[in-house]
Amino acid sequence: MNKVGVIGAGMMGAEIALSFALHGAVVLLKDISLDLSTAGKSRIEGILATWEEKGKIESVESSKAIERVIPQDDYSGFDKVDLVVEAALEDIEIKRQVFSELDKVSKKDCIFATNTSSIPITQLAASTSRPDRFIGMHFFSPASIMKLVEVIPGVDTSEDTIGKTMDIVREIGKGPVRVVDRAGFLVNRLLFAFFNEAWRIVNEGVATPEDIDKAVKLGLGHPVGIFQMQDLVGLDNALAVSNILYEEYGERFKPSPLLKRKVAANHIGKKVKKGWFDYSK
Numbered sequence: 001m002n003k004v005g006v007i008g009a010g011m012m013g014a015e016i017a018l019s020f021a022l023h024g025a026v027v028l029l030k031d032i033s034l035d036l037s038t039a040g041k042s043r044i045e046g047i048l049a050t051w052e053e054k055g056k057i058e059s060v061e062s063s064k065a066i067e068r069v070i071p072q073d074d075y076s077g078f079d080k081v082d083l084v085v086e087a088a089l090e091d092i093e094i095k096r097q098v099f100s101e102l103d104k105v106s107k108k109d110c111i112f113a114t115n116t117s118s119i120p121i122t123q124l125a126a127s128t129s130r131p132d133r134f135i136g137m138h139f140f141s142p143a144s145i146m147k148l149v150e151v152i153p154g155v156d157t158s159e160d161t162i163g164k165t166m167d168i169v170r171e172i173g174k175g176p177v178r179v180v181d182r183a184g185f186l187v188n189r190l191l192f193a194f195f196n197e198a199w200r201i202v203n204e205g206v207a208t209p210e211d212i213d214k215a216v217k218l219g220l221g222h223p224v225g226i227f228q229m230q231d232l233v234g235l236d237n238a239l240a241v242s243n244i245l246y247e248e249y250g251e252r253f254k255p256s257p258l259l260k261r262k263v264a265a266n267h268i269g270k271k272v273k274k275g276w277f278d279y280s281k
């Protein structure tokens, strides 16, 4: 990959841009304003500074990666990129608008990838002129560290596009898994099956969130507790995903009443300093 475009310079977009820049690609990082795309680049600089302090990267290498990221608020240069990864807000209308703009400026053979967590890939692909070159590339947070990318073809995605996308994921040092376009893809289905049972265990009074987190870390080797993870992701976001899975798969993913009560009380996690755990001190 010589040059890629990344749309949306928020949490995911900035880290996706960094993943490409670290492997030699020039990244056009576009947000709705120069302030926002520059803030995305600053996030990248902050991550690299921490890595340098920890001795995980040489300063020459990190400076080169920073230089490769070009913050912008328009599509200049997008006519030269072979791949665009869209990581704008999780809103179908915003994403459709972005892809219709990209369709006008991009090369015919440019691959369009979306990092959506919940919008059907086929539905987004159908709103472009290139459903055969449209695909889901679902990164995990923090994307500069997590090695998995779910590669999700839509109904009309060509085998050529799928193969190229799997290769690109490997080129940036990550591992692709190919998944059919169904709600939750692969990891969120597994994760929410796990979450659901944990919520039931708490509801039944069998164990506390503290002890469940201790158990999954010590007994299953998870690096982060699952209630701690929910606090980081936001319980409101967890409930939204739960509802999407319930809609697609029915009873087995029915949102937990306990989770609903926590969200109703606005105990939605670290961002409000209160979720399963207290972060006020």
Ligand SMILES: NC(=O)c1ccc[n+]([C@@H]2O[C@H](COP(=O)([O-])OP(=O)(O)OC[C@H]3O[C@@H](n4cnc5c(N)ncnc54)[C@H](O)[C@@H]3O)[C@@H](O)[C@H]2O)c1
Pocket (backbone or CB within 6 Å): 007, 008, 009, 010, 011, 012, 013, 030, 031, 032, 036, 086, 087, 088, 089, 090, 091, 094, 098, 115, 116, 117, 118, 138, 139, 140, 141
């Ligand atoms: N947060 C996660 O853990 C996670 C994991 C996997 C996938 N995702 C998906 O990644 C996408 C981005 O999530 P995020 O957490 O980075 O959100 P975020 O809110 O941090 O960033 C979204 C960015 O998109 C920008 N944006 C909005 N409209 C735009 C437009 N028209 N053109 C360009 N930029 C625009 C916003 O200004 C913002 O900077 C979403 O689709 C989300 O579902 C998120």
